[in-house]
Amino acid sequence: MNRVWNFSAGPAALPPAVLERAQRELLDWNGSGASVMEQSHRGKRFIAMAEQAEADLRALMDIPADYAVLFLQGGATQHFAQIPMNLAGPGDSADYIVSGHWSAKAVSEAGPYLHVNVAASSVADDYLMLPARDNWQLDPNAAYVHYTPNETIHGVEFHEVPEVGAVPLVADLSSNILSEPLDVNRFGLIYAGAQKNIGPSGLVVMIIRRDLLQRAGRPMAKIFRYAEHAAAGSMLNTPNTWGWYLSGLTFQWLLGQGGLEAMAKLNHAKADALYQAIDGSGGYYRNPIDLAARSRMNVRFELHDTALDAAFLQETEAAGLLALKGHKALGGMRASLYNAVPLAAVEALVEFMRDFARRHG
Numbered sequence: 001m002n003r004v005w006n007f008s009a010g011p012a013a014l015p016p017a018v019l020e021r022a023q024r025e026l027l028d029w030n031g032s033g034a035s036v037m038e039q040s041h042r043g044k045r046f047i048a049m050a051e052q053a054e055a056d057l058r059a060l061m062d063i064p065a066d067y068a069v070l071f072l073q074g075g076a077t078q079h080f081a082q083i084p085m086n087l088a089g090p091g092d093s094a095d096y097i098v099s100g101h102w103s104a105k106a107v108s109e110a111g112p113y114l115h116v117n118v119a120a121s122s123v124a125d126d127y128l129m130l131p132a133r134d135n136w137q138l139d140p141n142a143a144y145v146h147y148t149p150n151e152t153i154h155g156v157e158f159h160e161v162p163e164v165g166a167v168p169l170v171a172d173l174s175s176n177i178l179s180e181p182l183d184v185n186r187f188g189l190i191y192a193g194a195q196k197n198i199g200p201s202g203l204v205v206m207i208i209r210r211d212l213l214q215r216a217g218r219p220m221a222k223i224f225r226y227a228e229h230a231a232a233g234s235m236l237n238t239p240n241t242w243g244w245y246l247s248g249l250t251f252q253w254l255l256g257q258g259g260l261e262a263m264a265k266l267n268h269a270k271a272d273a274l275y276q277a278i279d280g281s282g283g284y285y286r287n288p289i290d291l292a293a294r295s296r297m298n299v300r301f302e303l304h305d306t307a308l309d310a311a312f313l314q315e316t317e318a319a320g321l322l323a324l325k326g327h328k329a330l331g332g333m334r335a336s337l338y339n340a341v342p343l344a345a346v347e348a349l350v351e352f353m354r355d356f357a358r359r360h361g
């Protein structure tokens, strides 16, 4: 076996202990004589597993009882559209904070369903910094305020939950959920695609304040209504059983690691080590992001000479350091440091970067 250090932005590294357990249980899950993928989601075993996964997520994130937890499909992208369908009527308006690629996409996908007010944007700064809270043009009558706490492509992260008064705050936590403790009470709705910090792709975890389930005023099919999913225990139709199961294993792994406090410490240590290596390289490597907005999860860096990019990528791959190529829209490099990426992976990367700079001068 030849496992590499995996810095993929998503689908991303999963904890080896989770994969090993899934491997052990693959052919005969829970004494059933079949894999978890081969049996009914209505069966006793699956329901018990699903309930345990929800209970473990509630424990990890300290989710209050007045929030429903949903295990949905469609990727975060589908929910860019489904959230406005559920939280606002056709004549309503919602505030959006645009801080990078994904929040901009959330705006364009919401457009057909309500009036989008871009309350703040850092596009004019090339998304190298966050839109300063003092300049947000929030509408007190907005149906909700949407923001993206961590921008996976642009590598910027909000390090505090913004204060938005009584209007429900909606957060796309796809790339930083479970990376640190979070006060769920501050939010109306949290959603995240699973394929970075939770499990495989094809699953979306949503945490929604129950009163917001009653909002959906427009005619729409049941399958689009969050209230119907909540009433059916996320089994309105056949769920992503494999994704739910693997996510449940990750939740148990996280609890065993000491929960989100432990993850926060680890994630800080990893990001600090990498940013220090970049900042301490005498300009050989550079991170372009405003210091206050640097992401702990997705660390962008550029080499001082783009002519070295190809060699850097080729050599990292040969050294077992996978998926460091930056997003095609931005070029350069990106190291994603989700929960399942250990400190040893970052140490190996830092060591490689020093050595590469020495060798290539």
Ligand code: PMP
Pocket: 010, 074, 075, 076, 077, 078, 102, 148, 150, 151, 152, 153, 172, 173, 174, 175, 193
């Ligand atoms: N939001 C964020 C912050 C993301 O990083 C991504 C995927 N990289 C998405 C939304 C889109 O997710 P999906 O592909 O699951 O629809």
